[in-house]
Amino acid sequence: MIVPASSARIHGETLAELPQDLYIPPDALEVYLEAFEGPLDLLLYLIRRNNLNILDIPMAELTQQYMAYVENMRAQKLELAADYLLMSAMLIEIKSRMLLPKPADIEQEEDPRAELVRRLMEYEAIKLAAQRLDEMPQVGQEIMVARVWYEQIAETQPPQISLEDLMAAWQAVLKRASHFTHHKISREELSVREHMSQILRTLKQHGMLEFSALFDVANDGLSKLVVCFLAILELAREGLLLMTQQAACSPIYLQINQSE
Amino acid sequence: MDASDQPSEKQQPENTQVMKHILEAALLTAAEPLSLDDMLKLFDGRMEPATLRMLLDELKQEWQPQAAKTTMELVQVASGWRFQARAEYVPYLARLNPERPQRYSRAAMETLAIIVYRQPVTRGDIEQIRGVAVNPNIMRALQERNWIDIVGQRDVPGRPALYATTKTFLDDLNLKSLGDLPPMETFTQQDIQLEL
Amino acid sequence: MDASDQPSEKQQPENTQVMKHILEAALLTAAEPLSLDDMLKLFDGRMEPATLRMLLDELKQEWQPQAAKTTMELVQVASGWRFQARAEYVPYLARLNPERPQRYSRAAMETLAIIVYRQPVTRGDIEQIRGVAVNPNIMRALQERNWIDIVGQRDVPGRPALYATTKTFLDDLNLKSLGDLPPMETFTQQDIQLEL
Numbered sequence: 001m002i003v004p005a006s007s008a009r010i011h012g013e014t015l016a017e018l019p020q021d022l023y024i025p026p027d028a029l030e031v032y033l034e035a036f037e038g039p040l041d042l043l044l045y046l047i048r049r050n051n052l053n054i055l056d057i058p059m060a061e062l063t064q065q066y067m068a069y070v071e072n073m074r075a076q077k078l079e080l081a082a083d084y085l086l087m088s089a090m091l092i093e094i095k096s097r098m099l100l101p102k103p104a105d106i107e108q109e110e111d112p113r114a115e116l117v118r119r120l121m122e123y124e125a126i127k128l129a130a131q132r133l134d135e136m137p138q139v140g141q142e143i144m145v146a147r148v149w150y151e152q153i154a155e156t157q158p159p160q161i162s163l164e165d166l167m168a169a170w171q172a173v174l175k176r177a178s179h180f181t182h183h184k185i186s187r188e189e190l191s192v193r194e195h196m197s198q199i200l201r202t203l204k205q206h207g208m209l210e211f212s213a214l215f216d217v218a219n220d221g222l223s224k225l226v227v228c229f230l231a232i233l234e235l236a237r238e239g240l241l242l243m244t245q246q247a248a249c250s251p252i253y254l255q256i257n258q259s260e
Numbered sequence: 261m262d263a264s265d266q267p268s269e270k271q272q273p274e275n276t277q278v279m280k281h282i283l284e285a286a287l288l289t290a291a292e293p294l295s296l297d298d299m300l301k302l303f304d305g306r307m308e309p310a311t312l313r314m315l316l317d318e319l320k321q322e323w324q325p326q327a328a329k330t331t332m333e334l335v336q337v338a339s340g341w342r343f344q345a346r347a348e349y350v351p352y353l354a355r356l357n358p359e360r361p362q363r364y365s366r367a368a369m370e371t372l373a374i375i376v377y378r379q380p381v382t383r384g385d386i387e388q389i390r391g392v393a394v395n396p397n398i399m400r401a402l403q404e405r406n407w408i409d410i411v412g413q414r415d416v417p418g419r420p421a422l423y424a425t426t427k428t429f430l431d432d433l434n435l436k437s438l439g440d441l442p443p444m445e446t447f448t449q450q451d452i453q454l455e456l
Numbered sequence: 457m458d459a460s461d462q463p464s465e466k467q468q469p470e471n472t473q474v475m476k477h478i479l480e481a482a483l484l485t486a487a488e489p490l491s492l493d494d495m496l497k498l499f500d501g502r503m504e505p506a507t508l509r510m511l512l513d514e515l516k517q518e519w520q521p522q523a524a525k526t527t528m529e530l531v532q533v534a535s536g537w538r539f540q541a542r543a544e545y546v547p548y549l550a551r552l553n554p555e556r557p558q559r560y561s562r563a564a565m566e567t568l569a570i571i572v573y574r575q576p577v578t579r580g581d582i583e584q585i586r587g588v589a590v591n592p593n594i595m596r597a598l599q600e601r602n603w604i605d606i607v608g609q610r611d612v613p614g615r616p617a618l619y620a621t622t623k624t625f626l627d628d629l630n631l632k633s634l635g636d637l638p639p640m641e642t643f644t645q646q647d648i649q650l651e652l
Contacts, residue, residue: 037367038392083392117452128447130373139432144353144485146332146343150289150541150549158601159558169565170573191635197575197620200607239611257611285527285545302548328524331481349481352498
């Protein structure tokens with residue numbers, strides 16, 4: 001349908017029933033349509049505009065107004081959202097149901113307008129709530145939050161490990177290195193290994209030491225002395241230290257093996 | 261945590277004045293509101309919550325109009341405490357960033373209002389109330405701002421996501437809880453009567 | 457200044473005290489340092505740069521150790537002026553953002569385990585047992601932590617360093633000696649059974 005742009009009353013008498021402030025030039029319709037958030041919004045507008053002083057809206061008239069509006073959109077070949085057409089169908093359905101005579105036995109049926117009214121009122125409340133939210137001060141707009149710089153030095157914590165972690169790692173090593181799988185690591189052996197390291201440290205510090213200097217006979221128990229002795233033997237076996245003796249029964253000297 | 265774990269670094273403030281200074285420094289530099297738990301961490305957990313509350317009250321008193329420290333106010337919002345500029349200075353501060361981010365569209369605000377007042381809701385719920393399809397960009401924008409998030413799925417076919425507002429939303433609107441918002445009834449208008 | 461007469465954009469502060477408050481509020485809320493140009497915008501350009509500099513100096517004086525306002529200091533950096541937390545408070549602030557405790561990589565744990573159980577060992581030993589090259593960063597990290605050190609060199613060509621665990625390592629794992637480590641018999645027997 002072609003609507004003359006000059007015409008103030010596009011649909012003749014149908015449009016004439018629209019409230020004065022609803023009339024818009026057809027070429028501005030698209031802009032106007034953007035002002036509505038959907039069919040409920042449009043319907044609410046029609047109701048509230050008609051309803052400034054009276055409580056009751058004539059259903060038939062409302063439907064006609066709405067349909068005229070939607071028809072106008074369609075005439076302008078605006079992309080008409082399905083939501084609007086759905087609302088048209090709903091209004092027509094309500095209207096037709098109300099026009100039909102009610103059979104006496106289903107008189108308790110709910111008023112077909114009730115659901116529409118409930119939705120309209122809920123939407124209206126949400127609309128006002130949204131306006132209220134929008135008016136509230138927001139951080140970054142009306143609220144400026146303190147945000148002072150400081151040198152961020154995070155407290156760095158070195159990784160913590162547990163004995164379980166350590167043993168799990170060792171087991172993983174053993175599993176992969178099959179030549180170690182039958183290798184039994186006992187407490188004694190670990191102590192020997194630890195003493196090997198200690199003896200190397202001592203020798204590194206002192207250069208050459210007499211054999212007996214590595215033993216603290218007064219304080220260490222027998223087992224520790226044995227461990228220490230085993231450590232020296234293991235170090236010698238692995239070629240990590242040199243034992244020298246000038247003559248039989250003369251002192252034995254130990255030093256780190258540094259022969260080239 | 262025991263102090264012996266970290267012998268060297270765990271210095272402790274000696275008096276309440278220093279404690280208040282530490283609190284003030286933390287609150288002025290924090291990017292987000294600090295919860296009571298956060299603030300207890302400042303003192304390595306060796307402060308009673310009651311003491312902390314008392315210090316916060318004192319600190320709040322120190323920053324007052326007419327006081328030496330006056331430009332900020334210490335406020336409590338949903339996720340904790342923060343300093344913010346007194347409202348009287350904000351118009352000046354606004355001059356620094358004349359092109360501040362635009363506010364949300366009406367569609368976005370209505371979507372947000374539905375989530376605020378009807379949460380948790382699905383997109384379907386929102387569409388039902390607004391009578392139009394939900395623009396996915398709106399949901400994305402609200403999620404990116406961390407004002408809403410998904411808190412579950414409704415147990416119906418398709419298991420649609422349930423949306424709710426976040427603490428950040430409350431913080432950004434200077435609210436301690438949703439209860440600080442006017443109740444929905446406030447917005448209910450006079451009855452609509454439809455006559456034949 | 458009265459909060460009630462805010463809306464007008466062109467409002468100007470009446471005295472230098474209020475101007476300093478505006479500057480302070482701007483600097484405390486700015487995420488980035490403010491340039492002199494930025495700060496002149498606060499006053500709609502109706503302030504002489506010389507006045508601004510004077511106000512900044514005064515503001516700097518107001519925030520001093522021993523002063524009522526003491527937790528922050530006003531400093532000038534490359535891109536402008538900013539407040540920053542005084543260094544003495546930084547260690548406390550750091551407690552709010554503890555780095556998540558890191559974990560050693562599997563390679564690092566295995567390297568450490570080999571040094572523990574086979575010490576004194578060379579890098580070559582470790583590589584032979586693990587079958588892959590040792591990452592020098594791992595050795596460095598363990599040495600920096602003072603968990604391992606060099607106790608000598610093996611008397612072979614190149615004289616490779618011999619690594620062993622330290623007393624610090626024992627302390628950190630709450631061990632009196634390596635002999636306190638649980639023995640490995642359980643595992644080895646199990647493993648042998650698996651192989652049978």
